[in-house]
Amino acid sequence: MNQKYRSIDQTYSVVWQSTLRPITFCPHFTMRLALEIINNIISIYSLYGHNALIFNHIFLILCYNYRIMIKGRFLSITETIKSLLQERILVIDGAMGTQIQDLKVPAEAWIDDKGVDQEGCNELLNHTAPDLIGRIHKRYAMAGADLLKTNTFGTMPWVLDEYQMGERAYELSKKGAQLVKEVCNAYGTQESPKFVLGSIGPGTKLPSLGHIHYDEMYEGYKLCALGLIDGGCDVFLLETCQDPLQIKAALHACQDANEERNVQLPIMVSVTIELSGSMLIGTDATTIVTILEPFDILSLGFNCGTGPDQVKKHLKTLSELCAIPISVHANAGLPQNRGGYTYYPMGPDEFTEKQLEFTGYDGVSFLGGCCGTTPQHIQALKKAVGALVPKKPTGSIAPSVASLFNTIELFQEPAPLLIGERSNATGSKAFRELILASDYEGTLTVGQAQVRDGAHMLDVNVEFAGRDGAKDMRAVMELYNQKIPLPLMPDATRPNTIEEGLKCIGGKPIINSTNLEDGEENFATYCKLAKKYGAVLVCLVIDEEGMARSKEKKVAVAKRMYELAVNKHGLKPQNIMFDMLAFTVGTGEEEDRLAGKSAYEAIKEIHEIYPEVGSTLGLSNISFGLEKHARFYLNSVFLHHCVQAGMTSVIINVKHIIPLAKMTAEDIAICEELLFTPDEKSLFKFIDHFADAVVEDDGADEAYEAMSNEEKIKKLLMDGDKERMLPLVEEARHEIHPDVIVNEILIDAMKVVGELFGSGQMQLPFVLQSAETMKATVDYLNPHLTKQEKETDTTLVIGTVKGDVHDVGKNLVDIILSNNGFKVVNVGIKTELQEYFDIVEKQSIQAIGMSGLLVKSTAVMKENLETMAEMGMEIPVLLGGAALTRSFVDDFCRPIYKGPIFYCRDAFDGVIAMSRIEKFNEDNSVGLDTRLAGDMEEREEKVKKEVVIPPFEQIEMPEKVEIPTPPFWGRRVLQKDDLDLSMIYEWINTRSVFKMHWGYKSKGMDKEAYQKLIDETVYPAFERLKKEFIEKDLFEPTIIYGYYPCRSDDQELYLFDESEGWNVDANANREPLNKVIGRAVTKFSFPRQGRKPHRALSDFYRHDRHDVIALTCVSAGAKFSAFEKELYDAGKYLEYNMVHGLSVELAEALAEVVHKQIRLDLNIASEDEGHTLRDVRMNRYQGARYSFGYPACPDLEQSRELFDMLKPEEFGIELSETFQIVPEQSTTALVVHHKNATYYSV
DSSP: OTTTOOOSSOOOSOHHHHHHTHHHHOTTOOHHHHHHHHHHHHHHHHHHTTOHHHHHHHHHHHHHHHTOEETTEEOOHHHHHHHHHTTOOEEBOOOSHHHHHHSOOOGGGGBOTTSOBOTTOGGGHHHHOHHHHHHHHHHHHHHTOSEEEOSOTTOSHHHHGGGTOGGGHHHHHHHHHHHHHHHHHHHOOSSSOOEEEEEEOOTTOOGGGTSSOHHHHHHHHHHHHHHHHHTTOOEEEEEEEOOHHHHHHHHHHHHHHHHHHTOOOOEEEEEOOOTTSSOTTSOOHHHHHHHHTTSOOSEEEEESSSOHHHHHHHHHHHHHHOSSOEEEEEOSSOOEEETTEEEOOOOHHHHHHHHHHHTTSTTEEEEEEOTTOOHHHHHHHHHHHTTOOOOOOOOOOOSEEEOSSOEEESSOSSSOEEEEEEEETTTOHHHHHHHHTTOHHHHHHHHHHHHHHTOSEEEEEOOOTTSOHHHHHHHHHHHHHHHOOSOEEEBOSSHHHHHHHHTTOOSBOEEEEEOSTTOHHHHHHHHHHHHHHTOEEEEESEETTEEOOSHHHHHHHHHHHHIIIIIITOOOGGGEEEEOOOOOSOSOOGGGTTHHHHHHHHHHHHHHHOTTSEEEOBGGGGGTTSOHHHHHHHHHHHHHHHHHTTOOEEEEOGGGOOOGGGSOHHHHHHHHHHHHSOOTTHHHHHHHHTTTOOSOOOOOOHHHHTSOHHHHHHHHHHHTOHHHHHHHHHHHTTTSOHHHIIIIIIHHHHHHHHHHHHTTSSOHHHHHHHHHHHHHHHHHHGGGSOOOOOSOOOEEEEEEBTTOOOOHHHHHHHHHHHTTTOEEEEOOSSBOHHHHHHHHHHSOOSEEEEEOSSHHHHHHHHHHHHHHHHTTOOOOEEEEOTTOOHHHIIIIIGGGOOSOEEEOSSHHHHHHHHHHHHHHHHOGGGOOOOOOHHHHSOOOOOOOOOOOOOOGGGSOOOOOOOOOOOSSOEEEEEEGGGSOHHHHHHTOOHHIIIIIISOOOOTTSOHHHHHHHIIIIIHHHHHHHHHHHHHTTOOOOEEEEEEEEEEEETTEEEEOOGGGOOSSGGGSOOOOHHHHGGGOSEEEEOOOOSSTTOOOGGGGSOSSSOEEEEEEEEEOOSHHHHHHHHHHHTTOHHHHHHHHHHHHHHHHHHHHHHHHHHHHHTTOOOGGGOSSTTSOOOSSOSSEEEOTTBTTBOOGGGHHHHHHHHOGGGGTOEEOTTSOEESSSEEEEEEEOOTTOOOOOO
16 A cells, blocks of 8 residues: 555655654544544545545645644645645535624623623634534534634724724634634544635734734734634634735735744735725735735635626736636625615525536635625535636746736836836935935826836835935835835835835835845845835845956846746745946946946847846936936946846836937947947047047026016916016016006916917916916006006906806806906806896996806806896896807897807906996997907808607617626615725826816927827826825715616606616516606606617617616815805915816716726726726717716716716715706716717717
């Protein structure tokens, strides 16, 4: 026997010796036990000796049960489990919390040792009601579960602290494990052992969000792990993980607890993927695999969060990437609220059917249940998978690094990986000054700029003489980890500084760097850090003798470090990067001339020797000491050659790289000579050639200095330069009378601004800057102006009409008119006609202005004019707004009102109108011409064609598609605490913000000039406002969305109560329409196109069975409006406009986010758009989103029905009397899932 049968990993050389070894190691060993063991071995040999695999498998189980040692050591639990997985899928038990809720727990069981009622702290029951908890474990054991979870999900000190029981973490963890151990011993058999699965939850705090630091989390987890080990735990389960940094702290704690207790309990990791497609912190399936790939874990998988349907697409990703077993213990569907109680819709059979689908994926080895599952669910699952052999893991992942949010491959195609170098206290003055000022938030702007510039990851070095590097590293990395979407490279010379950074990084970082200067012991320290934290390690070619200069020395040092890192410390070759250290060629010293060539050749050779490793360079070192602009050329040429030699990454300022295509052949040749074939003249040739090189020249303003004060005032007003204007007018007022400055110079300059804006030569932001400067200058000069009272000031009363909340256009008119010498009474938004009348009665008013954004507002304008006409009023009226057209003014407004009506397309039309009114009031004989630019365009009279829409039966309907089943029915609400604000900002349509709202358009500018404007002015303003919104807590997002059963009937769409929803498509209602239509709770009506295909929105929904419609309502919150008023009242017009534009687009971003969420929920997101909310895709997706007021559904009044379904009033979102949403930064939509749904006009 001992010669014939061998297992895969172990050789059973002498069975007798193996069975007698426990005498030495087991205190409880007796001869009776020895005989029992020997008899069992003989029995299994007699039964299965003919089959080596079966014999060895049962022998391994027997060894585990009796703790038999093989080859001088105990058989590990990991080996036992892996052996079992060769035969069958292992089943994890089901929900603990749900079962506790179903038990009648006596009131006294919730009383702690201090006499305090702690109801809700389930872990306390391990001590106060062990029989009840044991009963749950027994039920799962009897149902067939192989792994039984302990009731220790929340025994971490920081969780128990919420019950003032933090000191009981170890005790309750140990008791939880003991309870399961008793059940495993009672119900486990030789053929089917049962394992104690030590449940370790995420707790209530996320380290990546700054709720808790790694150190505190590590200590708490270690306490739990020690308690679990001492209670008899077999396997750690880190479950419901929500933050990769939390996982790292828990892994380190479990590993160290193992070492402290001299055991080797394996660790399973199970993360929670939310409906958003990512973990709560924003990490998707691909990224979590990248982060955890370096760690020694038994399995990786999913639990909780969603139901089986939603987890499937993420499981596919895991299967493709994972080389280890995969676990899934899902909920019994998504929880629903049934009369105030949580209800999980999937029964045992349906749940099992879904779980069986998972077994088709390679690597799926553990199945089980989470929330809502019961012993009945587990019994059905065990019965179904009892004979199934799991498919072996076959996944693989390319060598990569990761942030919390993204994975970046180390070996880019095309190369290289671009590592941003500007977050460096040594190399960047701007970053250094921020560090010295401890302005850690400010350092984010440096990082974000590099993200925009195209860096793949960021090097972060905070060390500076006299500073606490570890403190600075922690502060910066906590921010970068959370708010920078790129992988990070902590860069420091001290190991404690590096580790402080690593404790803050949830992703997979690169450590920069280590070397052999201080010997192999120091090198080992960095290798251990890389191993512990799952990081890539940069190795500099420096040994005890100093920096390697020659190619031969560089390669020799690299080979030595490779041997140590890989063969001694266990780092994988792909997790090593060599920095071949290019010294500057700009010293003029003979020994430095070949520095570039040596580094280049060493890079080439090391990649030939070790093709799996990476390499990098601090590129700017090669040109250190040379003139700034010349360096850009040399760096760029050197980079090109190093990449050709195989270099995989580079530490670089991306903006300072010049494409070789933009250089002359002579530029390149002179750089190559200095780098590769230098002589004593090469450096001087290089310096001479690039002496006048300029990559970018801001130039000096000599022309300005030559101007007169009057010309300077005009220029600064047109430039909107408030900072230089006020000192200038203080000086100028002594030679130019302040009245002349205001009434002539400034007014004339503002007229030029208006002309430039009207002709498209000046953009709105610059107009507003000019207006701000005008107001500030007039306010400054006001004490020095001659006090004169005009007989009449030409005054306009202006407001946004009744029901309309949009005030930006109206306020722009106010700004421009006020700064062109007119008085304006601004009565705000939602202005009733009587409010205009009240102002007219109280003071001298020369004109009334009515503004409105939407079509409904134009109807209000017409109604107002009718009322004014009935009252006999003839005061001039200015009408304006996005929906107003010349034809509407000509056909519906001018015929009913006898007074002058001006159709103003923009604020400067208002200036012209008010100028004419002013002149007319001074001299009626000049007449009052109401024709403006909009009236001058030739009007095309459209011939109305007769529209013939065929009968409904003759209209071709869209093809029938599969109806998706949503994960829940009814309404779901997400507010600020439920959302990742940084992710929402990623969905902002910056093009719309910059061009449409802020007015930065490219007209009259070449591409490079416009890009410079965007890079240097617009993006910094965008980032500054984002930061201000966060600091002032202005953004208070609310997302309300829901799924409702629906049926179409020609142009009507009937919606039904959520109770008519279904969990399986087979259960969807298929009664005839006439049988169900009476149960509809509301309906929408849509117009039908007058031309083919005569589409109505309802056509995209089925009438012969229940379909599903998604309704959404989102808001950025009410705080923006108050903040905008503050800015407006303070004369900060540009800032006001920018804040308003960005806040409105934040609402649109929320609409995009919820639309993506709906596509994820309905499983209609296309493969190429990504499967998390961080994967931004604003078009080219299945289905469409329609808002009331737009062509396919123009009737704003139907917003009322949507509000009745979603009830957003409960969250401060309301409809005005003209059916516009308040706050203005809000929007609603109907979301259609049909693949042919597109935008169209009726």
